[in-house]
Each structure stands twice: as structure tokens, then as C-alpha cells.
Amino acid sequence: MTARATGERTLRGRVAVIGIGETNYYRHGASPDPEFKLALKAILAACNDAGLDPREIDGFSSYSDDRSDAARLAAALGIRRLSTTTMQWGGGGGGCCAAVANAAASIVAGLADCVVVFRSLAQGQYGRFGQAGGIGTISGERAYLMPYGVLAPPQRFAMRVRRYMHEHGVRQEAMQAIALASYHHAQSNPRAVMFGKPLDPEKYNASRWIAEPFHLFDCCMENDGAAAIILVPEERAGDFRNKPAYVLGAATGAGYRSGAMPHNSPQYASASFETLAPALYRMAGISPADVDVVQSYENFTGGVVMALAEHGFFKPEEANDFLVLDNLIAPSGRLPLNTSGGNLAECYMHGFELVIEAVRQIRGQSVNQVKRNDVAMVIGGPMVTPASNLLLGSGATL
Amino acid sequence: MSDTPRAAYLPEGLPSPVPENDGLSAPYWAGLQQNRLLVQRCPHCTTWQFGPEWLCHHCHSFDVEWTEVEPRGRIFSWERIWSPSHDALRGRGPYLAVLVELPHAGHVRMVGNLLGDPLQTITIGTDVEGVFEHHHDAVPRYSLLHWQAAG
Ligand SMILES: [Zn+2]
Numbered sequence: 001m002t003a004r005a006t007g008e009r010t011l012r013g014r015v016a017v018i019g020i021g022e023t024n025y026y027r028h029g030a031s032p033d034p035e036f037k038l039a040l041k042a043i044l045a046a047c048n049d050a051g052l053d054p055r056e057i058d059g060f061s062s063y064s065d066d067r068s069d070a071a072r073l074a075a076a077l078g079i080r081r082l083s084t085t086t087m088q089w090g091g092g093g094g095g096c097c098a099a100v101a102n103a104a105a106s107i108v109a110g111l112a113d114c115v116v117v118f119r120s121l122a123q124g125q126y127g128r129f130g131q132a133g134g135i136g137t138i139s140g141e142r143a144y145l146m147p148y149g150v151l152a153p154p155q156r157f158a159m160r161v162r163r164y165m166h167e168h169g170v171r172q173e174a175m176q177a178i179a180l181a182s183y184h185h186a187q188s189n190p191r192a193v194m195f196g197k198p199l200d201p202e203k204y205n206a207s208r209w210i211a212e213p214f215h216l217f218d219c220c221m222e223n224d225g226a227a228a229i230i231l232v233p234e235e236r237a238g239d240f241r242n243k244p245a246y247v248l249g250a251a252t253g254a255g256y257r258s259g260a261m262p263h264n265s266p267q268y269a270s271a272s273f274e275t276l277a278p279a280l281y282r283m284a285g286i287s288p289a290d291v292d293v294v295q296s297y298e299n300f301t302g303g304v305v306m307a308l309a310e311h312g313f314f315k316p317e318e319a320n321d322f323l324v325l326d327n328l329i330a331p332s333g334r335l336p337l338n339t340s341g342g343n344l345a346e347c348y349m350h351g352f353e354l355v356i357e358a359v360r361q362i363r364g365q366s367v368n369q370v371k372r373n374d375v376a377m378v379i380g381g382p383m384v385t386p387a388s389n390l391l392l393g394s395g396a397t398l
Numbered sequence: 399m400s401d402t403p404r405a406a407y408l409p410e411g412l413p414s415p416v417p418e419n420d421g422l423s424a425p426y427w428a429g430l431q432q433n434r435l436l437v438q439r440c441p442h443c444t445t446w447q448f449g450p451e452w453l454c455h456h457c458h459s460f461d462v463e464w465t466e467v468e469p470r471g472r473i474f475s476w477e478r479i480w481s482p483s484h485d486a487l488r489g490r491g492p493y494l495a496v497l498v499e500l501p502h503a504g505h506v507r508m509v510g511n512l513l514g515d516p517l518q519t520i521t522i523g524t525d526v527e528g529v530f531e532h533h534h535d536a537v538p539r540y541s542l543l544h545w546q547a548a549g
Contacts, residue, residue, distance in 0.1 A: 137413060209481070
């Protein structure tokens with residue numbers, strides 16, 4: 001793994017994460033603070049973590065139509081010069097890595113010098129993400145679904161996972177293992193909303209069905225909070241308090257007609273990474289065997305099964321053998337997964353808590369620290385279009 | 399295919415489907431009200447397309463035509479929904495949604511409910527036929543297309 005020549009079109013080694021910050025994480029609707037205040041708190045926490053004057057920030061990047069407007073943030077923080085403001089298209093967590101990539105690209109292209117990437121959510125203030133109510137008529141994609149009672153996210157994704165299980169013989173236990181891994185890690189993480197609430201196979205199996213094949217514990221939580229990271233050019237990476245985590249690669253988008261609605265994407269039984277995973281490895285110059293730890297967005301556990309297979313960690317037909325709890329836990333499982341508890345058990349910050357956990361692993365600061373920690377992967381938004389992914393590395397990888 | 403009056407599969411109160419402001423899907427929804435299933439087909443390259451778009455995704459012709467197809471297909475995937483996510487569905491108990499592919503129309507897929515016992519065993523690949531469900535008293539009026547095992 002070597003640094004690339006200047007002029008080559010890559011993010012590899014050009015940008016570093018030098019600050020991470022988050023608010024307390026709350027059950028949905030339980031935040032004492034409004035959403036914009038949460039965003040400010042997370043950004044200031046990231047600045048404090050870095051040892052950076054917030055006025056040096058000159059750009060903002062977010063996703064999923066974040067309501068904390070970049071111009072208002074810049075004014076509220078007294079930022080002297082606003083240089084880049086990017087919003088990744090797409091809902092949910094498909095953009096949690098793309099927002100980092102867009103910020104990194106702004107820096108590499110010379111548009112900005114110090115960019116905050118963030119997500120803020122207060123569902124008590126704005127209503128629950130997954131609930132559909134109070135709508136009289138509906139058009140577009142949802143018109144083909146909602147009148148049939150296919151309304152909420154679990155109902156919109158269960159058939160994709162069912163088809164994948166059918167095509168590859170994946171069993172319920174593979175999904176269960178992903179839920180168990182997230183809950184296992186959350187028990188060591190006092191930040192986690194599910195800290196002190198362990199999960200075992202009996203409890204998983206006894207939990208109610210939301211939409212078959214999803215039990216309650218296959219579905220992400222809904223939470224309030226905010227999370228932020230700060231990116232600077234590689235040449236400034238050493239100027240701050242903490243060990244830098246370098247962007248090794250990122251990719252966003254999806255394959256051929258992935259967005260064909262309703263449910264008409266050619267690669268239906270897919271998490272949308274068939275083009276993104278090769279692009280990510282190509283940019284980073286590594287292979288799946290080089291990845292030490294993975295944070296993979298769990299909207300639903302079935303999406304994680306698909307996403308991990310598409311990133312080459314196992315073949316779909318090997319999912320039942322690979323996806324067992326021992327393989328998925330820190331410090332030394334074959335592929336430690338969602339080591340903070342993830343969307344299922346730490347906090348559903350639309351995956352941005354996963355980006356922060358990847359940085360902690362590179363720094364060696366996770367409460368579930370893995371033994372090998374030079375390369376950390378984040379996978380955002382399985383089954384949505386556009387999806388995204390990200391590889392972070394220590395200085396030793398450059 | 400049958401069109402006998404029957405109770406709606408799901409309770410009233412869910413959102414009613416209407417065409418977009420630009421009218422793209424209007425022929426599809428109008429067709430359902432006349433017991434006709436219409437799917438876009440490109441007369442230039444014979445590509446089928448659903449949901450609708452203003453042009454053919456294969457040859458980029460804007461002349462895509464709405465073509466009537468037999469409402470029959472086979473189950474491509476399914477889900478049994480237990481948790482209500484709309485007030486109209488509270489207390490309704492489990493219900494079934496299926497994704498049906500239409501092999502005779504370019505394997506386009508559409509979502510509907512599977513009629514019959516909500517606890518029935520479902521096998522992917524099962525042949526199904528369409529059942530039109532009319533909501534003539536709704537404002538605006540609309541119709542849906544459900545599925546049942548082919549007889
Ligand atoms: Zn054509």
C-alpha cells in the first residue's frame with residue numbers, strides 16, 4: 001500500500017479525520033434539545049476532540065435532507081468563510097459514507113480546507129422517520145405500495161431479503177447473528193441506548209415479527225442525537241490532538257437501474273454494492289482480507305448479510321457458516337462487526353455513529369477495540385439507492 | 399381473473415393512489431378502474447417497462463406505449479406483515495404482500511396483496527392471477543390489483 005502520485009484521481013491518503021463528536025444518544029422523541037442545537041453540540045464536541053477553533057471550519061456536508069442548514073450553522077458558529085456545502089441525495093443512511101466522500105472530494109479538489117460532516121435527528125420535534133400517517137392521497141413510487149399496506153421501511157425491504165434468502169439458502173440464524181453481535185458490543189458501551197439490555201437467541205426468537213422475515217431485533221431503533229466528524233487535508237493531519245484516520249477510499253451510487261421502482265431493479269436480491277465494492281477496493285488498493293473491522297449499516301439485519309457478501313467477505317452460499325456470533329465480535333473474531341452496537345443497539349444516527357466508531361477503532365479508542373486496527377470499513381444504507389461505503393486507515397497504511 | 403364485489407382486503411383509510419401532477423402514471427390507474435392492466439412497452443425495441451417513465455430506458459424513444467397485458471404472473475417474493483404502521487391497520491392482524499413478476503411482459507414486477515388465509519404457506523414461483531379491487535366510493539375513486547393462487 002503506497003501513496004498515490006499527485007494527479008491521480010483518488011481520495012487515498014489525501015484527507016484525514018482529525019475530530020469526532022457526538023451528543024448523548026436518546027430514544028426517539030426523548031432529546032431535551034431541539035435538532036439544530038444537537039447539531040451544534042456535536043460539531044463543537046468534534047472541534048474540542050481535535051483541539052480546533054470552530055471558526056476554522058469552512059464547509060459542511062450531510063445527507064438524507066438533514067434539516068440543520070449549513071448557512072445557519074455557519075452563521076451560528078461565527079464561521080469566517082464558508083467554502084463548501086454539499087448534500088448527498090437519497091434518504092435514510094445510504095449517504096452516511098457518501099457525505100464523507102463529498103467532503104473529502106471538496107478538500108482534494110481545493111474547494112475547502114476544513115469540512116464538518118454531520119447528521120442530526122430529533123424525532124420528537126419532527127415526527128418519526130418510519131411512520132406513515134395523515135396522508136390522503138399518494139403518487140409516485142409509494143402509490144404502488146402504500147395502498148397495499150407496504151408503508152414503513154421494514155415492509156419496504158422485507159421482500160428483498162426474502163428473495164435473497166430464497167436464492168442463496170440463507171437462514172434466519174445468519175440474520176440473528178448480526179443482531180447478537182450488535183447487542184453484544186453495546187453491553188460494553190455506556191453511550192449505547194441498549195447498554196444494559198443484552199440479547200440472546202431465545203429472546204430474539206421470541207420477539208414479535210415486524211414483517212417476516214424480520215423479527216423486532218432485526219430492525220434498527222429510532223433515536224435522537226447528533227454526530228459529527230472533521231476532515232482536513234493530509235498535510236495538516238498531524239497538527240491536532242488525536243491520531244488521524246485517513247480516508248483510503250470511498251464510493252457511492254449503485255448499479256444498472258438500481259433505482260427502478262417499484263421493486264423493479266434488475267439485481268433485486270442485492271444490497272446495491274455490486275459496483276461500489278470493487279470501486280472502493282480499487283481506490284484503496286486493498287482487498288477484503290486487509291480489512292480489520294467493519295461497521296455495516298443495519299436498517300435491517302438482512303441488508304447486512306447482503307452487504308458483507310457483496311464486499312467479498314464470504315460468498316452468499318457461505319453466509320450461514322460465516323455469520324455466527326464468534327466470528328463477528330471484538331477483539332479477535334474473523335470479522336468484528338458493528339463494534340459500538342451500531343444502528344440496532346448503540347444509536348440509529350442514520351449510520352453516522354458507525355463512521356465515528358470506525359475512527360475510534362483506527363485510533364485504538366473503542367470500548368470494543370479490535371486487535372488489528374489499521375483498516376476500518378463503513379458500509380452505508382444497504383438496499384437503498386444511492387448507497388455508499390468508506391475505508392479509513394491508520395498512517396501505517398499510507 | 400374475477401371481478402365480483404367483495405370486501406376490500408385491507409381496511410379503508412390507507413392513502414389513495416393518484417397519478418403524479420405530470421400525469422405520467424394516469425393511464426395505469428385509469429386502466430385498473432376498467433379491469434385492465436396496462437404496462438409500458440416500447441414499439442421500437444420491444445422493451446417492457448414498469449413503473450412508467452417518459453422514455454424507454456433501452457433505446458430512449460419517447461414513444462413508449464401503454465399495452466394491455468393479462469393480469470397473471472408468479473410470486474417473486476413475499477412478506478407477512480404483522481406490525482401495523484398506519485392507524486387504519488391497527489387490530490387488522492397479519493396480512494400478505496407479494497411481489498409478482500409477469501414473464502409475458504418482460505418480467506416486470508408489481509406489488510399487491512395475496513388474497514386468502516393470511517397465514518397460508520407461500521412458495522416463491524407459485525402462479526398467481528390478478529383480482530381487481532374497486533374503490534368506487536372513494537374520493538378520488540381508484541382501483542387496486544391483488545393476486546390469488548391461479549385456479
Ligand atoms: Zn425502446
